[in-house]
Amino acid sequence: MVRRPILHQTRPLVALALYAIALGLTACDGREASPSPSPSATTTASPSTETVFVLTSSALSAGSWPSADTCDGGDGVPDLHWTAGPPGTRSYALQLFDIDAPNGGFTHWMLANEPASLREPTPGTGLSGRNDFGREGYAGPCPPKGSQHRYVFTVYAVDRSLQLQPLYSHAEFQKALENHVLGQATLTATYAR
Numbered sequence: 001m002v003r004r005p006i007l008h009q010t011r012p013l014v015a016l017a018l019y020a021i022a023l024g025l026t027a028c029d030g031r032e033a034s035p036s037p038s039p040s041a042t043t044t045a046s047p048s049t050e051t052v053f054v055l056t057s058s059a060l061s062a063g064s065w066p067s068a069d070t071c072d073g074g075d076g077v078p079d080l081h082w083t084a085g086p087p088g089t090r091s092y093a094l095q096l097f098d099i100d101a102p103n104g105g106f107t108h109w110m111l112a113n114e115p116a117s118l119r120e121p122t123p124g125t126g127l128s129g130r131n132d133f134g135r136e137g138y139a140g141p142c143p144p145k146g147s148q149h150r151y152v153f154t155v156y157a158v159d160r161s162l163q164l165q166p167l168y169s170h171a172e173f174q175k176a177l178e179n180h181v182l183g184q185a186t187l188t189a190t191y192a193r
Helices: 006-027 170-177
Strands: 043-045 052-056 091-098 106-115 148-158 181-192
Touching: 052 148, 052 181, 091 170, 106 170
Parallel strands: none
Antiparallel strands: 043 052, 091 106, 091 148, 148 181
């Protein structure tokens, strides 16, 4: 009988053990796996506190926009309600954005500095920006005839009042939000004409 050196007999076991150790260290590196976000997610968690922040609307609960709240109707803001933002929330900012419009999207509404005590947009509060129609305030969904677009409402919990001038632009709104968002919640609905 020919005896193999011990090294030849244990080499596969050593390789397997090293692989298992490396795999175990990778799995135990202290990070937690998180699911990929859904493109139509309705809630997000605040990154620092894990507070669930939710935006809802009974008018949009079926996932499509009622024509009464569009350019084909009264063009009014649908009922929107949000839960309290994470600790440290000093104000809320809202945006309605058409993600299917050409050239990277279309801003229908921006409202900054809604008081932290509110849970819905309230007339006479906040500071409106200039939408992409070139007007102040809200403008409902209005896709070209024969098309369907997705519209995303986002409410941001903000750690301060945003430093904006009346009729601010979308770029100014986004810049003011940088490093001040404690949490955000979104609601997506479609409208076809």
